Amino acid sequence: MKIVKASAAAAAVLALSLTATACGSNKDDAADGGGGGKKITVGIKFDQPGLGLKTPDGKYSGFDVDVATYVAKSLGYAAKDINWKEAPSAERENLISAGDVDFIVASYSITDQRKQKVSFAGPYLLAHQDLLVRADDNTITKASDLNSRKLCSVTGSTSAQNIKDKLAPKADLQQVGGYSECLTGLENKAVDALTTDDSILAGYASQKQNQGKFKLAGLKLSDENYGIGLKKGDSKLQGKINDALKKMVSDGSWDSAVKKNFGPANYKNEPAPKITETS
Incomplete structure (x- = not known):
């Protein structure tokens, strides 16, 4: 009986050990570059067609989604192992610092101000206003x-x-709650133009219901280098993501993702930008 009890106790200890291992941190796993059946949490936009969109059937689409999926695969995670988390613009730094995401791919422009709080990999896309x-x-x-x-x-x-402030001070600026309202106003001739990053505009114009109705003016009113946001100082993960981005460009996957997500809008994208964010 003592032997049986000892064996049972040993089995229980082993089971607890395995459970603890399975519940380990995603963050270390992501940096080590191995999925091992675990999940990785990636922040994206849920409301930007062409970049990051959660569809009514619960699926995710867009260029940022394709980039994030490629990077996650390079880190050892299959698409089914990705836990997508909404990352609104105002919450991106908080999500990273709180450890709620492993990294963020969400039309996240690299700026000196943001780099005080988070680190970036990339950039992976050069957009313009x-x-x-x-x-x-x-x-x-x-x-x-x-x-x-x-x-x-x-x-x-x-x-x-x-x-x-700088380009057309006499413009009649109308600010609304969402870009879809601007699109409705543009189609109905209630407004004359909509402005934001060209990648976002191309995403909206590429939607099936909008194809042929709108066009981009083709102006380059600012430079927006989109980067992948991650925990400040995590140079190990930064390096792995940069390597994945370089491979995505070299094997043609980057070009394919651009054409798939922005093609219907005749988006004249810039070539893949050079990686600048290194420790």
Whole structure:
């Protein structure tokens, strides 16, 4: 009986040990580059067509999703092992510092201010502030053409303020709750243009219900280098992600993802940017 009890006790200890191992930190796992059946948590936008979109059937699509999936696979995680977490712009730094995500791929422009709180890998896309206009409108070809015209963007948008302050001070700026409202206004001729990053505009214009209705003006009103945000100082994970991004470009997957997600809008993307974020 003593032998049986001892064996049972040993089995219990072994089971507890295995359970503890299975519940280990995703963060260490991601940096080590091995999935081992565990999950990885990645922050994306849920409401940006062409970049990061959660569809009604619970699936995820967009260029950022494709980049994140490729990176996760390079770290040893299959697509089914990714736990997608919504990363609104205002919450990205908090999600990273709290350890709620392993990394974030969410139209996340690299800035000196943000680098005080988080580290970045990449960049993986160079976007520019641009204008979206109606497909048959040939009157807006430069930012100054917006003077005395109705410009739409979302409340608090730095893109809209950039035009209002520097490029077209007499523009009639209308700020609304979401880009979809701007698109409706643009289609109905209630506004003349919508402004934000060209990648975001291309995503909306590429949606099936919008194809042929809008076009990008093709202006480069700012440079926005999108990076992958991660815990500040995590140079090990940064290096692994950078290696994955380089491979994604070299094997053609990056170009394929651009065409798939932005192609219907005739988005004239910049070539894949050079990796600059290294420790």
